[in-house]
Amino acid sequence: MTLSVDVRRLVGSLQLDASFAVESGETVAVVGPNGAGKTSLLRMIAGLSAADEGRITWNGTVWDDASSGEFVSPEQRPVSYVFQDHALIPHLNVLNNVAFGVRANGGRRRVARERATRALTDVGSLELADRMPSELSGGESQTVAIARALATDPKLMLFDEPFAALDAGARAQARRLFASMSNESLARILVTHDAVDALTLADRIIALESGSIVQVGTPSELLATPRSHFVAEILGFNPMSGELSGDQLSIGTMILTVGAHEAPDGSVIAIIRPRSVSLHRSRPEGSPRNVWRTSITTVDRTSDRVRVQLGAPLHIAVEVTPAGFEALLTDTGEDLWASVKASEIAVHPA
Amino acid sequence: MSRRDRHDARTPIVILSLGIVAVAFFVLPLVALAIRVPWSSLFDALGNDATIEALLLSVITSLITTVLAVIFGVPLAWLLARSNLPGRQTIRGLCTLSMVLPPVVAGVALLASLGRRGVVGQILDDWFGVRLPFTMPAVIVAQLFVAMPFLVLTVESGFARSSMTVEEAARTLGATPWYVFSRVTIPATRPAIVAGAVLTWARALGEFGATITFAGNFPGATRTLPIATYLALETNVDDALLISMLMVILSLIILVALRGRWVGAIGGVR
Numbered sequence: 001m002t003l004s005v006d007v008r009r010l011v012g013s014l015q016l017d018a019s020f021a022v023e024s025g026e027t028v029a030v031v032g033p034n035g036a037g038k039t040s041l042l043r044m045i046a047g048l049s050a051a052d053e054g055r056i057t058w059n060g061t062v063w064d065d066a067s068s069g070e071f072v073s074p075e076q077r078p079v080s081y082v083f084q085d086h087a088l089i090p091h092l093n094v095l096n097n098v099a100f101g102v103r104a105n106g107g108r109r110r111v112a113r114e115r116a117t118r119a120l121t122d123v124g125s126l127e128l129a130d131r132m133p134s135e136l137s138g139g140e141s142q143t144v145a146i147a148r149a150l151a152t153d154p155k156l157m158l159f160d161e162p163f164a165a166l167d168a169g170a171r172a173q174a175r176r177l178f179a180s181m182s183n184e185s186l187a188r189i190l191v192t193h194d195a196v197d198a199l200t201l202a203d204r205i206i207a208l209e210s211g212s213i214v215q216v217g218t219p220s221e222l223l224a225t226p227r228s229h230f231v232a233e234i235l236g237f238n239p240m241s242g243e244l245s246g247d248q249l250s251i252g253t254m255i256l257t258v259g260a261h262e263a264p265d266g267s268v269i270a271i272i273r274p275r276s277v278s279l280h281r282s283r284p285e286g287s288p289r290n291v292w293r294t295s296i297t298t299v300d301r302t303s304d305r306v307r308v309q310l311g312a313p314l315h316i317a318v319e320v321t322p323a324g325f326e327a328l329l330t331d332t333g334e335d336l337w338a339s340v341k342a343s344e345i346a347v348h349p350a
Numbered sequence: 351m352s353r354r355d356r357h358d359a360r361t362p363i364v365i366l367s368l369g370i371v372a373v374a375f376f377v378l379p380l381v382a383l384a385i386r387v388p389w390s391s392l393f394d395a396l397g398n399d400a401t402i403e404a405l406l407l408s409v410i411t412s413l414i415t416t417v418l419a420v421i422f423g424v425p426l427a428w429l430l431a432r433s434n435l436p437g438r439q440t441i442r443g444l445c446t447l448s449m450v451l452p453p454v455v456a457g458v459a460l461l462a463s464l465g466r467r468g469v470v471g472q473i474l475d476d477w478f479g480v481r482l483p484f485t486m487p488a489v490i491v492a493q494l495f496v497a498m499p500f501l502v503l504t505v506e507s508g509f510a511r512s513s514m515t516v517e518e519a520a521r522t523l524g525a526t527p528w529y530v531f532s533r534v535t536i537p538a539t540r541p542a543i544v545a546g547a548v549l550t551w552a553r554a555l556g557e558f559g560a561t562i563t564f565a566g567n568f569p570g571a572t573r574t575l576p577i578a579t580y581l582a583l584e585t586n587v588d589d590a591l592l593i594s595m596l597m598v599i600l601s602l603i604i605l606v607a608l609r610g611r612w613v614g615a616i617g618g619v620r
Contacts, residue, residue, distance in 0.1 A: 046522050074521040087519035091537045101523035104533075152523055 001059045003156055003187055007051035007066075011040045016211040019054075024155065027188040029202035031195065037211040038191040039084075042158045045189065046081045047074035058156070075104070077156075080149035084161045086141045088133035094144050095120070095129040101152035119151035120144075123177060139170025146177065159190045163197060172260070172343065175201065179262035196237055196271050199223075200348040219269055219348060237271050238316040244268045244347055254313050257289045259343035268347045274307065274319040276344035281331035284339050291339045299325075310338060380598060387595045388588045401593060403570050404578035411486065411574065412554040415493040419550045423501040424543065428531075430502070431509035442506075449499035456496050457563025464491065465564075488565035489572050493554035500553055501546035508542025509535065548604060555597070 006019040016037040022028045030038050043049045045056060047063065055065040063072045080101070088097050099116035103109070120126045125143045133141060142162060149157055162178065163171045178201060182188070192198055198205050199219045207215040207222070215222060223239050242251040245265050249256045258270070278284070284291060295311040306325040308318045318338065320328070429435055430442050448456050464471040464482050474480040482488050512535055520530045536543070558576040565572040567581070575593060582590040 048518050048521070074518075075524045075526055077522075079522060081519065081522040083515055083519055085515060087513070087515045089516055089520065089534055089538075090513075100520065100525070100533075104520065104523055104525035104529050148523065 008053040029198035032208035080154035086145040408575035415554040427505035446499035453559025457560040484566040492560040497553035500549040504546030508539040512538040
């Protein structure tokens with residue numbers, strides 16, 4: 001099945017103009033800065049707004065055609081939408097929220113409850129069934145929103161910044177859930193302003209800037225030929241090619257330990273955020289499992305953080321606070337050690 | 351505990367004094383009423399057929415008014431809060447003007463429109479032989495005209511506060527606009543609807559000016575409790591005091607029974 005989008009719409013002062021296709025089994029990330037038109041695009045695909053010009057089709061069936069006036073309303077599209085604020089219905093408990101879609105489609109109460117129970121089990125949150133939305137944490141309500149979106153058996157799922165509102169722990173869990181949901185009969189569109197999420201979770205990336213698509217491609221293609229601010233930003237996140245085997249990642253001569261991930265063994269793209277690396281004058285004690293001896297090649301102090309380029313064995317950029325950098329300079333230790341937590345290394349199939 | 355501790359240091363003395371005067375102003379009439387009521391003849395008054403008649407008429411008409419206000423007012427409130435109807439501000443103004451109008455003027459306006467020689471009333475009379483003024487339905491029309499705006503405004507602000515995103519989420523899950531309205535929007539707005547209905551009912555129960563102007567004063571048909579009270583004041587003061595006390599107690603029961611939802615929904619705290 002193919003979703004085919006070719007639309008224009010004026011959103012405030014922004015002229016949105018996008019043309020692309022998404023296939024079943026595929027996860028496409030739409031990335032770009034705030035105000036680029038990402039959410040407006042999702043709303044048109046869901047049927048919550050209409051295109052000024054152009055058309056949207058699903059496997060040849062017209063959903064929206066500005067020239068003929070054809071428009072399929074949101075409840076009739078096999079699409080489900082996970083909203084940024086989760087949009088749980090406040091007066092229904094978790095089970096009834098998840099069962100809502102089945103009920104709305106005319107399903108009997110018993111059937112709806114069974115489906116809701118199954119969807120909650122699938123996301124591993126059945127124990128939340130009797131709670132009210134106001135009693136859930138951000139991560140829990142996110143998980144429930146995903147279960148609710150899954151319960152209607154959608155063919156296309158739209159996610160609007162699903163990880164943005166979560167704290168760090170819940171975010172890692174939500175990413176794992178997202179990665180594990182992938183299946184052959186489901187197309188997914190993930191809107192995010194987080195470069196790393198797009199790179200690690202999507203099969204293809206659409207980079208949107210000021211309403212227009214500036215680049216489309218697989219994560220490796222985008223990294224090979226960056227053509228947008230967004231991709232340039234990813235390059236600042238130290239993307240590297242490596243080989244994954246279990247939780248061991250080899251990059252050149254380095255072997256790093258990575259945290260929980262969904263990537264199969266083999267070639268991967270690994271990302272280490274510059275801020276997640278710590279620098280020390282002597283070998284650090286304690287938790288970080290990835291510690292190596294290195295040297296500094298260049299220092300850039302032009303921004304509010306100091307950006308340090310490391311030499312062999314791992315040529316990556318590291319960002320530290322000015323105070324942290326001063327402390328490093330005045331420390332009497334002879335060596336330079338770098339460390340990064342296993343959970344801070346993101347890996348994605350290349 | 352010292353006196354200083356018991357005194358809330360943040361309350362300026364001027365505000366405290368004026369506030370206490372305001373409280374006294376509200377409480378004094380109620381206390382005076384309770385003192386003057388001939389409690390011993392309470393049951394005699396309740397056995398008075400004319401009083402019972404007026405009481406029943408008031409309760410029945412005000413309840414019918416409340417039901418009608420909900421049936422027509424909730425959709426109107428939705429249109430004002432959610433639709434992109436042109437001239438919404440003007441429509442809201444016209445539909446809530448009767449709330450601030452002197453009730454007698456409201457009654458005169460009703461006579462001009464629905465009276466026997468009124469713009470519409472004449473047609474009703476000529477074509478269908480229906481004469482509204484000075485009948486029980488006229489009491490309901492008068493009450494509805496002045497009381498429904500309370501429901502419309504309260505429910506409108508309830509609709510404005512309920513989340514559009516939640517409604518959109520429901521649409522994407524397969525719910526038709528009507529399903530969303532009945533299963534998502536209305537339950538989310540229920541506190542505001544209850545609050546609006548109570549305000550409407552209270553206003554309808556106390557209606558006097560528009561009723562006596564448009565519906566007149568016929569025992570058993572249009573003589574409601576407030577009108578009966580006013581008339582009793584000229585013939586039998588004790589009866590007037592008793593009926594008044596009856597209404598105070600009735601209002602108090604409602605207020606206490608609903609205080610959480612009522613105050614919360616109006617104050618916008620929920």
